[in-house]
Amino acid sequence: MLAGISAYAAIRATSIWAVYRATGDMNSGALSDAADQLSWASYLAPGDPGPDLMRAACYRQMQQMESWRRCIESAKAKDASAALLSRETNLERIQSGRFYEGAEQDIEGMVESGASMQDVAAAFVRGYLASDDTAKAKLFLDGWLKDSPNDAHAVFMRGVYWQWLGDRDQAESQFKSAVEMQPRHELARAALARLLEQQHLLDRSYAEYEELRRRCPASESGPVGMSRILRQRTQLDAAREIMAPLAARSDTSRDVALEMGQIETEAGRCSEAIRWFGLADNGLADDVDLLTAAGVALALADRAAEAAPLFDRVSDTIARSGKTYNLQAQLVMVPSDAAAAEQLRELLSPDAGTQSQSVTVLPPPQMPAASVPPVGRELYIVHCSACHGVDGNGDGRAARHLWPRPRNLRADRFRLVSSTNGVASNEDIVGCLKTGMPGTSMKAYSSLSGDELEELARYVTTMQQAGIRRRCENAAAEEGEQADEAEIKILVDRLTTAEKPIHVPTIGNLNxxxxxxxxxxxxxxxxxxxxxxxxxxxxxxxxxxxxxxxxxxxxxxxxxxxxxxxxxxxxxxxxxxxxxxxxxxxxxxxxxxxxxxxxxxxxxxxxxxxxxxxxxxxxxxxxxxxxxxxx
Ligand code: HEC
Ligand code: HEC
Structure with a gap:
């Protein structure tokens, strides 16, 4: 009995110690590490809602709202006090810009009930920004910084404010100051690394992600960022190695799954990629990045038909967010426009877009193709139409997401030519299909046979010819004339027949x-x-x-x-x-x-x-x- 009590006391003490350490982590901005400590505390003291609520605060600040919601549910199930629960849910409303009557008068009460001043202040600044009230955000920030000029959280938020206004230099210098003041400030360092990455300062960005991984071992942003940069440098094995510990976990997060999916897409292991994208699809059916990445993986795996609905959903989502933006703009100009308000409410309600959400990201695998050798057109539809369009007009479903855009095979000139008249020969096209066009989404088709590539190249040329013919006919029709068949034939031939190949001399070693x-x-x-x-x-x-x-x-x-x-x-x-x-x-x-x-x-x-x-x-x-x- 006695032994039981002292074991209980020891566990209790360890749990308190974990909460204590988590508080320290939160104060220094190491939110993932704090969340880690807190889940340990919850494990040791399973009936205590305190660690859940603290963990919710960490996820809220990291804007990981799925995890936030889970913690709130868990705290409720453990009978957390109504006052503490509403403090946390109120902070969430404030942070996302959904201010309620009297929110500003609540500040003191929240701090007295144990919320950290920095957390509350940051929630208000974010909330003002989210509701597009930059003037108030600035006023609030200025006051905060006047009181505590050396508070890394305040300096970080000033960086967020500048980033919101689009001033990268100011944002960068604030994020830098914040990590100098508080080297474990996870959000500041991740923001700094991301900013450098967006400017293609990859070495510096990599160094910051690496530092983030070292200082905040529980944070995923460090390794995921490192992997993204390694991917840009085509070091896929190194990227996979860095991600390995995260990928091996049973509770893989969306960011990790998305990153793994992209590594595998780029490595050409499309079915692996598709599996990861399936894991990332955790109810986030409107995530444009995820849908696009999964669509491209499917298109590359020759599952173009399945990729199509994903690209449709990307377009839907983008159209919807465009509409939302327009309505918000309208309401800023005419706040009394009730019809706009109603439309906006409908668009933003959680049920909006349910129609498209009823499809999951990844459909079940397609039946294997029949074993008759397919001819040009069929090969083309399976392998190429997702990007180049069913008729070769360069308007496939994936096209709008690609840069450079896929070639319009009926109208555009080809870039990779070896002839004196600038027309691609059959060998040029086959060569392009064999090796792809590095640095674009036009991949190498190394898995197709030589005969199939020949078929495809011939089919591409027939599309080109049909395109030129059509343009001639249209031009003649505009003049009110009947196109001259003989003339058309000459023109088509001239524009699609490669003349003499250019002779390539032997080129020796560099000297x-x-x-x-x-x-x-x-x-x-x-x-x-x-x-x-x-x-x-x-x-x-x-x-x-x-x-x-x-x-x-x-x-x-x-x-x-x-x-x-x-x-x-x-x-x-x-x-x-x-x-x-x-x-x-x-x-x-x-x-x-x-x-x-x-x-x-x-x-x-x-x-x-x-x-x-x-x-x-x-x-x-x-x-x-x-x-x-x-x-
Ligand atoms: C994932 C998208 C995608 C797929 C699938 C794809 N392409 Fe392309 N293709 C492109 C893009 C993008 C370009 C343009 C690259 C550029 O402009 O630099 C291109 C360019 C081309 C060109 C022009 C070459 C040149 O010299 O300019 C040909 C021909 C071509 N593709 C044929 C095909 C054929 C045939 C297939 C199927 C076997 C195919 N493509 C599949 C994206 C794709
Ligand atoms: C008027 C601007 C211009 C001039 C002048 C110019 N280039 Fe380019 N160059 C480009 C553009 C644009 C591209 C990319 C075209 C594309 O991929 O769509 C390019 C691509 C290239 C490439 C890449 C080829 C490939 O396979 O991707 C090389 C190499 C190159 N240029 C070398 C040269 C050299 C050498 C000269 C001088 C003899 C030169 N360029 C003159 C604009 C120019």
């Missing part, structure tokens, strides 16, 4: 003299004006491709080349140009000078290559266009 001569030509030929003196590109001019879309020159140092980096491919890109893009054919140069230029381009390239995601490529391209416009 210093050739590189030196190449560097001189590089400047003389004006390559510098688009690719920059150091090869990494220049912010201007704003370049457009023939389809009128924003494009940018290749970063010759860090990026992969679409035609690959073999000397012979680079030679062809220089001699033939890349039709449809601003990159010119250097048709007047002699063989020797071209070889020198190839050698110079090769000498610039550095490993590992930068592998950006679709969205990142888009951001880089449009940011440059944007900079150009505002300067």
């Amino acid at each position: 210093a003299e050739a590189v030196q001569r190449g560097k001189v030509s590089y400047v003389k030929q004006g390559c510098k004006s688009c690719h920059g003196a150091d090869g990494v590109g220049v912010p201007e001019p704003e370049l457009k491709d023939d389809e009128g879309r924003v494009t940018r020159s290749r970063d010759l140092v860090h990026e992969p080349f679409k035609g690959g980096k073999q000397p012979s491919s680079i030679y062809l890109r220089l001699a033939a140009g890349m039709p449809g893009t601003p990159h010119p054919a250097s048709s007047t140069l002699g063989v020797a000078e071209l070889i020198d230029l190839v050698q110079f381009c090769r000498s610039l390239t550095r490993q590992p290559e930068l592998a950006l995601t679709n969205r990142e490529r888009w951001n880089v391209a449009t940011a440059r266009a944007y900079l150009e416009r505002i300067q």
